[in-house]
Amino acid sequence: MSGHRPVVVGIDGSPSSLQAVAWAAREAAFRNSPLSLITTMFVPGRYGVPIGVPASFFQDEERDGKDRLERAAQTARDAVPGYDIDIETTVCTGTPAGELLARSADAAMLVVGANRRGIIDRAVLGSVSSAIATHAPCPVAVIRGEPDRDINDIPGPVVVGVDGSQHSEPAISMAFEEATLRQSELVAVHAWSDIVLELSLDGGSEAEWTRDAANETALLAENLAGRAENYPDVKVRTIVVRDRATRHLREQAENAQLLVVGSRGRGGFSSMLLGSTSRALMHSVVCPLLIVR
Structure with a gap:
């Protein structure tokens, strides 16, 4: 558990x-962690905008920021009735991504919303979520807004992507922890090919693929074995496919309450901080997505 490390939103x-x-309030309550809510105010000149605004501008910006935080704090309290979570609110003057990243080293998790209703929303929100998912050392949760649903009432399992590399190890551990906290089933998806290949009519090739599938199934079992012993109450269901990981994770996420993935897969270059699979899922899945470095 994260103890005193805050969940930052x-x-x-x-x-x-x-x-x-x-969503973050529930996560903080599960983990007995404080909840840190931050918002930013516009500062003329900092973003290349000429200075020359009324003196009341800063007071208005700060008041608006405090109003946003007050509504957010009440939303957090309403989300977890019966829990007395410690809530801290801060109005910041830096960029949204910069302020979140500045707190990432000491955070249990960063959480950001991503509604993307229009072109401007997609550009701004996408850049913030991409920046923190790429550079934050702590787990990053991306929450896609669904106006007609309570985000904490989404049913289904916790789904985790497993590729057999060291990059998915932290994601597996986090997924087991989340499944325990939520008392839900864990679905482990292992896609063992990054390209789509049609099944050959050649019998030998089919036999080889059957052997490879057995090896990949064994690899997945090995990846899960130690953690399954540490979380005996978590029911685990495994899915092994020879296909692209993104498509199958997206399909499983349609009926999941949470999707957990590593930040970079086995095919990523060492300089690539955010892999293609996690990046694609961040912009397409509907359920909450948790990216674990």
Whole structure:
């Protein structure tokens, strides 16, 4: 458990950021962690905008920021009735991504909403979520806003992507922990090919593929074995496919309450901090996505 390390949430007042707050409040309650809510105020000149605004501008910006945080704090309290979570609120003057990253080293998790209703929303929110998912050392949760659903009432299992590399090891551990906290089933998906190949009519090739599939199934079992012993109450279901990981993880996420993936897979270059699979899922899945470095 993370103990005193906070769950940090970026607030911009949008419906998706408030759903991110509700989700993060539950996560903080599960972990007995404080909840840190931060928002940013616009500072003329810092972003290349000429200075020359009324003196009341800063007071108005700060007041708006405090109002956003007050609504967010109430949203957090309403999301976890019966829990007395410690909530801290801060109005910052830096960029949203910069402020979140500055807190990432000491955070249990960063949480950001990503509604993406229009072109501007997709550009701004996408850049913030991509930046923190790429550079934050702690886990990053991306919450896609669903206005007609309570984000904490989404049913289904916790799904984790397993590729057999060391990069998925932390994600597996985190997924078991989340399944325990949520008292849910864990679905482990292992896609053992990064390209789509049609089954050959040649019998030898089919036999080889059958052998490879057995080896990959054994590899998945090996990856899960130690953690399954540490979490005996978690029911684990495994899925092994010879196909692209992104497509099958997206399919499983449609009926999941949480999808957990590593930040970079076995095919990523050492300089690539955020892999193609996690990046694609961040912009496509509907359920909460947790990216673990």
